[in-house]
Amino acid sequence: MFLYSAILLALQATTTLAVQPLIIQGADFVNAKTGNRYQILGVAYQPGGEGGYKPQTGEDPLSDGSVCLRDAALMQKLGVNAIRVYNVSPDINHDLCASIFNAVGIYMVLDVNAPLSGESIDRGDPRPSYTASYLNRTFAVVEAFKNYPNTLLFFAGNEVINDVPTGRNIPPYMRAVTRDLKNYIKKHSTRSIPVGYSAADVRDTLLDTWNYLQCTTTGDTSDMSRVDLFALNSYSWCGDSTYTTSSYDKLIADFSNTSVPVFFSEYGCNKPSPRIFTEVPVLYGPLMTPVMSGGLVYEYSQEPSDYGLVNINSNNSAQLNSDFDSLQAQYNKLNITALQGVKAENATVTPPTCRSSLITKSTFNNNFTIPSVPTGAQALIDNGVSTSNTGNLVPIGNTKVTHVVQQTNGQVLDLSITVIPDDESNIPSGQTPGTATTSSAPAATTTKKSGATNIKMTSCACGPVLACVG
Template identity: 70%
Template sequence: MIASTIQLLLLALCAGFARAVPTIEIKGSDFINSATGDRFQLLGVAYQPGGSSGFDPASGLDPLSDGDVCLRDAALMQRLGVNAIRVYNLDPDLNHDMCASIFNAVGIYMLIDVNSPLVGQSIDRGAPWTTYDSSYLNRTFAVVEAFKNYPNTLLFFAGNEVINDDPSGKIVPPYMRAVTRDLKNYIKNHATRTIPVGYSAADVRDILLDTWNYLQCTTTGDDSDMSRVDLFALNSYSWCGDSSFTTSGYDKLVANFSSTSVPVFFSEYGCNVPAPRVFTEVPVLYGPQMTPVLSGGMVYEYSEEASDYGLVNLNSNGSAQCLPDYDTLQKQFASLNVTALQGLPAQNTSIKPPTCSESIITGSSFNSNFTIPDVPPGAQALIDKGISPAPVGKLVSVTNTKVTQVVQASNGQVIHGLSITPLANDESNTPRPQSLVSSSSSSSSPTSTTSSATAAATTNSKKSAAAGVQRNWGSLAIAGIAAVSWFSLV
């Protein structure tokens, strides 16, 4: 009788776990946790194993198509403390359900680029009019279809560094607004929730602010203009070594973006010269000098590639080894008062966008014409009726939580018992406090930020996180979009 009663209670508990992450909304220049109403800060990493050159649809694989690989990497990311990944190149025709479900289970959001380096799958910055057509848009809409149903899909990037010099600044901006318009209209017509669309910019100071102003301004007098971005991000590598707020130029970025009407964050950061990296920008990026304006950032990058920015070395046999930069970044993340950081009340929710006009553009060679291209022939039907066939993504059961591949710490010792710890309803991943960072040869359960925790007092966050570590959820399974905690019954 007692066992039956407990089972019924557990079944009732299952119904309450709708998802592991609350959806993130945008109000003014803030990301908002929909469960708490508080600001949300991105603590993320770029995730593109193999780099752009490794993207090959003919292989039948992309970064989010192999569940075993994603389980391994999600376990390491959960220990690291990240709450988001940025994925650049994806094949919308592949099945991403298991990987998306794994990252959802551990409270990690996905920032998805809709373009790829393949011909016809991105805007040509030298001649954008030659690539902006219905075939290109069909492909970007397919990415939306593939990822729109995952609750941890946080946003889509319409472009990445397409505007990167004076010549591209002269001709590309109207096309980026056009692509943004088309993506937002497609999402409006075919998704069950609003998913933001933004742009990832090159940190080229001569054109950066003009790019931001051109893309965030409105032609309608308010934020109803579907061609304006919902967010603006930049790939910034100005903090190198043990720098400072002023030496790095972060102070100028904060001053320049202080009036932003959309969220601004680093879509890439983490200069790797000199090496090894010390990541002393982390406490500044998430400190009082920057959080009033910026919404966090994404460290470049998770996997070690030819450019030597990696945190983890991935081997062809499936094994992996953490690199020293992983340990350093983990310690920097763990030093943050994340409970306080994610519990800040929203404060920039009513900032109005600037009106599109020549006066907001300062560069003589930057485009100041806000008449954007019409929807290409044949593309309006796609926007109205949807693409066909359309890929369909959905969360699935994550019953396996244990990593099977050999994973080593940076000192070469095997990390035994590495696994993911699925989180309960409305939780996102968060770093552990410094005192609880595990040694390199062991693996501890990560903590999580709950809706109640983020609403708590902003002090004593280490004590709250320690309590989270001590929770034993037992062996967890996720059915559909429910995260269930099963305890052994005697």
């Protein structure tokens, strides 16, 4: 009986709330318990690219617990505290993967759209794609992930507005989808989960997209069509660049009066290669942290676009790339206590009022009348979608990685995850890159959390196309 009780307690220990759900106060992610701002140190996570999303066979990036264990252990070693997952199926059980990432203090940033027919807003012709069936799918994603404490936010769209024509047609639909998701969450989730947008860093549309989506038609933050946060996919810092050469200074000037959190939903130009990630100390330094809330490096797994930190083989073995070591070295230089220990300010902000004068370019939509809820969709919002796949944390059981993982020099790592204490999130360990022993996994160093399409697949070329363009 004693042994059984001990085992039961051990299993229960793995399902504790390792992360504190974050809230938004003004332009900051905030830890409600500490009142501190939270900076995102993350990676884009879509192993297999678009091909890794196979809902018809029950596969997506968060469907295989052993794979998630492998990657969570490597991410814990790397020091990231968030992943962005582009394509998830609402019909697949994600309990084990979500619980593993939760246990190591890693949040999930989730896109509600996916590449199959009917799973996203058509940027070429949005009206026919904005249907009750489409919304049913996005609401089902909410149901699948709403109960995980490490679900940080949902993206209503990714680079759907990416040129002049889409700047004319898409903005009202992005506000409409945001409204519908927020209303669904408000009615069917026990906690508020933010909804935002991930933008293309295209000079013809970026600022007007931000202005259009963050403004309010009600005079305050109660406007449900207003985004809770705004992110951008930026590849302007290439190689050993600088704050000004990369135009980071212009981004900070442009977003300095933001009324919502702003962060990089992708960054990490891969020309020249290998990457040295000299943007990391700047992104998390005094020039940018007063405005930006961090970012997510593109991307975790090596895909045809050549941005990967880790090579993953068909048998699920893996080997670190030199970019992994370079990023880890930059993370290890950060003063995490100072970075994640700043009290949030301006908790209450007044967003700009939606008006045509907010829009700077004549080619961008300046009409803030948005589409009505599609026929049949209001019943989904009122009554909830019909699904039995509402996720919940589960015991993890095994913490040791079973797949073979090699360092850049070929040495095999003996990896395990370290379940961290309640209300903490993962941080860089300070370990020298490439020196992990093969006898045991390094224990993760933790700290109290501070502060708190048409979707681009990891195999597509959106990042490389935008990278290094002036």
